[in-house]
Structures are given as structure tokens and as C-alpha cells.
Amino acid sequence: MDDALILWYTKNKRSLPWREPGVTAWGVLVSEIMLQQTPVARVEPIWLEWMARWPVPSGLAAVSQGEVVRAWGKLGYPRRALRLHAAAAEIAAHHNDIVPSDVDTLLALPGIGDYTARAVAAFAYSRRVPVVDTNVRRVVARAVHGAGDAGPASNARDMADVEVLLPAADAEAALMSIALMELGAMVCTARTPRCVDCPIFGSCAWQKAGRPEYTGPAKPVQRFAGTDRQVRGLLLDVLRDTDGPVTRARLDAVWADSGQRDRCLDSLLVDGLLEQTDAGLFALPGEH
DNA sequence: TAGTCGTGGTA
């Protein structure tokens, strides 16, 4: 599939700001963190703001946690903002303000797991490393294994599956990695794959098998309404919309169930997304 | 390892 897929990518890739020439490894890292479980369209404007405001890790590290959480806006999973802030501080202090290119060094940074470490190594430094995200797992499940969709993630197996697809040369392998992801995002999609537009249609094992349905275990459904995640989001939203510390009463107003409210408020304090002032008010971390 | 952690668009 190699040549056809890479050629397809070079002709059809989306022009995203973090793919522009001259974007630094820091820019790539910020994009990858923001893109975790988050659609491209929502990330774009925030990424542009962050790059204009904090073009190097030390710039981000210099501002308060609260400022970072505020700038994160409504991207979701705001603990990512705190971890990225902490990673920036480590990069500034221990890596000369340069994002590491080595996978193991990247993995040691907060908020950077298997996917993100390899994505940075491949996309920012053109390293030949398997990059396995949900898109790639789906493409491999179909094109290689002939299944309707990917089953539960299995790190070692998934990495081995992708490893054998990578060309020998670093630069070409990195292109293959991004091409696999782009194919999964734009053509080999979860719901309605656009196989008529697929550059590897002719070699796809799923086509050859007659497009069988997915038979693996059902994927767990993530509910949201009524969960702690919703309540935490509502609580944090009060602080994001306010300049200074707020009263307990302001927070109490966002959710009726006091038990759940208290539990969520406490968890936000534990996570460091909120702080309590000496006067008993609540503030974003560092903003009081 | 299965559960948890936000948010909003889409079919």
C-alpha cells in the first residue's frame, strides 16, 4: 500500500496550521495534546492563539496555571492544560527549551503517552516510529486484517501491525504514519467509510472479504449527561467566565444535587484545577 | 485493565 497511500496523502492532505512549514516541535506537541479526543475544528483557533502567545515552552511555563486553564477554554479534559503546562516547565528547565525528539524522553513528560510521544517523534522530527491512534487502528483492522473495525486496543500487537507497514527510510516512514492517520480521518472513517475515494481500495483485506460487519466486543458507551464530568465542567465554566475568585454560592447554583456537587468540587481541588482562597472563595489555580 | 476525565457536532 506504501506508494499509493503516500502519494494520496501528498495530494489530498488537509492544510492544517500545525502542518505548515516552519512549525516547531513545540507547535506539533501542543497540537497533539489539544487533539487528544478532540475534533480538529475545535482545536484550530485555540492552537493559533497559543502559538501567537506562547511560541516557546518557557513562555507557557512563565504564566500561572489558572491562565493556562482559562486559555484552554472549552476544549475539554482541562487536566491536559495543566499537564502541558508542567511539560513546558520541564522542557524549559531540563531540555534547553527544546522539545525532545527521543520517544522515551518524551514519554517521561506529563500528559505524553504512547501515541503522543511517537506522533511528536514522527511528525516533528521525521523519526521512523509506529504512530498508533484510533484512526490507524481502524485502517489496519480493515485494510490488513479484513475486519469491520478495530477491537480493543492492544499496544504491543497494534505497534507490531504498524511497524511492518513503515518504509525503511525515516522521512518516508514519517510520511506513511501521517498518511495512515489522514486516511482514517478522511476516508476510512468509523461510520460511513468512503471506499470509492480510497487509494488502497485494491489491496484492502476488508473489501476482499466482502466488507464483513464488526464482530468484536461492543465498545463501552461514554455517557455524559448527569455524570461527574458534566458537573465538573459546569463548575469550571463559572470560573472561566469570571475574573476573580467566586463564592461557594455561585458554584452551588450550577447543580442541584449537593452530594455530587461537593464530590466534584473536591475532585477539582484535588486535580489542581481549582483552589480555595483564605477567605473561603474559589479561584483558578494561581489567580488569587 | 477497566473506569474516569469535557465538550459539542452529527446522523
Add this chain to the structure above:
DNA sequence: TTACCAAGACT
């Protein structure tokens, strides 16, 4: 409308 889905990490 509800349910699924979106470049995961952490515990």
C-alpha cells in the same frame, strides 16, 4: 432525540 464519535492519558 439519542447515540455515537473525535490525533489518549492516567490510575
